[in-house]
Every structure is written in structure tokens, then in C-alpha cells.
Amino acid sequence: xxxxxxxxxxxxxxxxxxxxxxxxxxxxxxxxxxxxxxxxxxxxxxxxxxxxxxxxxxxxxxxxxxxxxxxxxxxxxx
Numbered sequence: 001x002x003x004x005x006x007x008x009x010x011x012x013x014x015x016x017x018x019x020x021x022x023x024x025x026x027x028x029x030x031x032x033x034x035x036x037x038x039x040x041x042x043x044x045x046x047x048x049x050x051x052x053x054x055x056x057x058x059x060x061x062x063x064x065x066x067x068x069x070x071x072x073x074x075x076x077x078x
Contacts (some may be wrong), residue, residue: 037053042054
């Protein structure tokens with residue numbers, strides 16, 4: 001029974017799929033690709049005002065927290 005599935009040639013039973021050759025992308029291109037995919041997924045790919053409101057809600061608290069942290073560090077020492 002051990003030789004029931006013996007292969008006579010050097011080919012594998014399951015062929016290995018070739019990975020498609022991808023062109024190298026710069027980090028900027030990858031960022032724009034992800035940005036456009038996110039905007040398309042949320043349905044705001046053509047509306048700049050919606051993009052500003054959506055991404056602004058994330059950016060504004062980060063900026064305010066950073067400014068507050070820096071001011072506290074300057075006034076009271078890091």
C-alpha cells in the first residue's frame with residue numbers, strides 16, 4: 001500500500017502556483033491607492049467635502065492632543 005501513489009517522474013502532485021510579478025510601488029503610491037480605496041468603500045470618492053469632514057474628524061483631535069501635550073511639556077517640563 002505504501003507504493004500505491006508512487007510518482008514515476010519528478011513532477012509534484014499539486015502544482016505550485018506562480019506568484020504574479022508586481023511592480024514595485026513607492027510608499028506614496030501605496031498610500032494613494034489605500035486612500036482612494038477607502039474613499040470608494042465609504043462612497044465618498046467624488047465628493048471632496050465629505051472627505052474633508054470624514055478625515056478631519058480624525059485629524060483634528062490628533063492635532064489638538066499634540067498641541068496640548070507640547071504646551072504641557074514646555075510649561076511643566078517633559
